[in-house]
Amino acid sequence: MEIHAFLPNRIDAQITLHPASRFIGVTGPSGAGKSSLFRALACVEKRAKVAKSWSFEKIGIVFQQPMLFPHTNVRGNLALAQRHASPNALSVEACVKGCYCEHLLEKPIDSLSGGEAQRVAIARALVNGPSVLLLDESLSAIDIFTRRKIYQFLNTLCVSGQLTCFVISHDLDDLALFSDELVYVEQGKVSLCGATTDVLSQVFEKEGVAIPSAVLEGHKCSESVTQVENMHGIARVMVAGHEVFVTEEAISYTENIKSAYRAHSITEVSNPEQDNGPAPVRFAVKACDVSIDINVGGFNSASTVSILNALPCTITSIEPVRLTSSQNKKSHQQVTWGGKVLLKLILENDSQALYASISHISLSRLNLNVGDKVIARFKLP
Numbered sequence: 001m002e003i004h005a006f007l008p009n010r011i012d013a014q015i016t017l018h019p020a021s022r023f024i025g026v027t028g029p030s031g032a033g034k035s036s037l038f039r040a041l042a043c044v045e046k047r048a049k050v051a052k053s054w055s056f057e058k059i060g061i062v063f064q065q066p067m068l069f070p071h072t073n074v075r076g077n078l079a080l081a082q083r084h085a086s087p088n089a090l091s092v093e094a095c096v097k098g099c100y101c102e103h104l105l106e107k108p109i110d111s112l113s114g115g116e117a118q119r120v121a122i123a124r125a126l127v128n129g130p131s132v133l134l135l136d137e138s139l140s141a142i143d144i145f146t147r148r149k150i151y152q153f154l155n156t157l158c159v160s161g162q163l164t165c166f167v168i169s170h171d172l173d174d175l176a177l178f179s180d181e182l183v184y185v186e187q188g189k190v191s192l193c194g195a196t197t198d199v200l201s202q203v204f205e206k207e208g209v210a211i212p213s214a215v216l217e218g219h220k221c222s223e224s225v226t227q228v229e230n231m232h233g234i235a236r237v238m239v240a241g242h243e244v245f246v247t248e249e250a251i252s253y254t255e256n257i258k259s260a261y262r263a264h265s266i267t268e269v270s271n272p273e274q275d276n277g278p279a280p281v282r283f284a285v286k287a288c289d290v291s292i293d294i295n296v297g298g299f300n301s302a303s304t305v306s307i308l309n310a311l312p313c314t315i316t317s318i319e320p321v322r323l324t325s326s327q328n329k330k331s332h333q334q335v336t337w338g339g340k341v342l343l344k345l346i347l348e349n350d351s352q353a354l355y356a357s358i359s360h361i362s363l364s365r366l367n368l369n370v371g372d373k374v375i376a377r378f379k380l381p
C-alpha cells in the first residue's frame with residue numbers, strides 16, 4: 001500500500017505499507033505533522049493532495065477533542081451516525097460494548113468526562129461503518145486498563161479484516177503492542193516506516209528512551225494449566241519454544257480470529273472458517289521488569305524467586321542509560337548518565353530481542369559482557 005500526502009508548508013509524506021497491515025501506529029515529536037497528515041487523509045484539509053494505491057471506501061476520523069453533538073445525548077449521537085452508516089456497519093450495541101460505554105447511553109454530552117467522551121466518539125465513528133478509521137490521540141484521556149481493552153476490540157476488527165486503523169499516539173507501549181507497522185513522522189516527512197519492532201528500536205534510539213519495551217511474539221496455549229491461572233486471567237504463551245505467563249489484558253492477538261472472537265464475546269465480527277489452533281499473540285516486556293540470571297544451568301530452578309518467566313538469551317549490546325534533561329532557557333539538552341545500563345538480548349534459537357535495564361553494580365558484580373549467555377527473568381506482563 002502506498003500513500004503520498006502533500007499539504008503546502010506542512011506535509012510531504014510518503015508511506016509504504018505491507019498490504020496485510022491493518023493496524024498502523026503513527027508517532028513522532030510534537031508538531032511533526034501527524035495530525036496534519038490525518039487531516040489530509042480524511043480530506044478535511046482543502047489544500048491537501050493525497051495519492052494512494054488503493055481506494056478507501058469510507059474514512060472515519062476521531063480527534064483528541066471529541067466533537068460530539070451537544071444538543072442530544074449519547075444515544076442520540078449514535079443514532080445520528082447510524083443514519084448514514086454503510087451496510088456492513090456494526091450495530092450500536094456491538095460498538096458501545098467494544099468501547100465500554102454501554103452505561104453512558106442516556107447521559108447528556110456535557111456531563112461526560114474527557115475519557116468517556118473519547119469512548120463515545122470512537123463508538124460513534126464505528127457505528128458509521130468506516131473501512132478506515134483514523135484515531136488522532138483519540139484514547140489519550142482513557143485509563144490504561146480500558147484503553148487497552150478498546151485497542152483489543154479495534155484490533156479484533158482489524159484482524160477479522162473489517163477495519164483498517166491508523167492510530168496516532170505518543171504511548172510507544174500501546175503502539176508496540178497493537179501495530180502491525182509503525183510510521184515515524186518528523187518535520188512533515190515520514191522518516192521511518194516498517195515492521196513495528198524494527199521501527200521501534202530506531203525510535204528508542206532517536207528519542208533516547210531510557211526504559212524501552214520489547215515486543216515478543218508467540219502462540220497462546222488454548223487451555224490454562226490450573227484453575228488458579230484461569231481465575232486470575234493469566235494466559236500461557238509459547239515463545240521461542242518456552243512457556244511464559246502473561247495477563248490476558250497484556251495480550252494482543254495478531255491472527256486467528258476465533259481466539260480474539262472468544263476473548264471479546266463479539267457476535268458480529270465476521271468469523272471465517274479458520275482452524276482453532278494456538279493463537280498467534282504479542283505482548284510487551286518493559287526493560288525495567290527484566291532481571292539477568294547468569295546461572296544458565298538453573299533455568300528451571302528459580303522456585304525461590306517470585307519472577308515467573310524465564311527465557312535463555314545472549315547479550316548483544318550493553319549501553320549506559322542516558323538521562324536527558326532540559327538544561328537552560330534556550331532548551332539545550334544536557335545529557336547525563338544514570339546509574340543503569342541497558343542490555344539488549346537476543347532470544348536463544350530465535351531472532352526476537354528483549355531489553356533489560358540493570359544497575360552498573362549488577363553489571364560489574366555479574367561481570368557481564370557482550371556475547372554472554374544468560375537467563376532473562378521477567379515479571380508477568
Ligand SMILES: Nc1ncnc2c1ncn2[C@@H]1O[C@H](COP(=O)(O)OP(=O)(O)OP(=O)(O)O)[C@@H](O)[C@H]1O
Binds near residue numbers: 028036037
Ligand atoms: N491549520 C493550520 N494552519 C497552519 N499551520 C498549522 C495548522 N495546524 C497545524 N499547523 C502547524 O503544522 C505543524 C504540524 O502540526 P500538527 O498538529 O500536524 O503536529 P502533530 O505532530 O500532530 O503535533 P502533536 O503531537 O503536538 O499533536 C505545526 O507546526 C503546527 O503549528
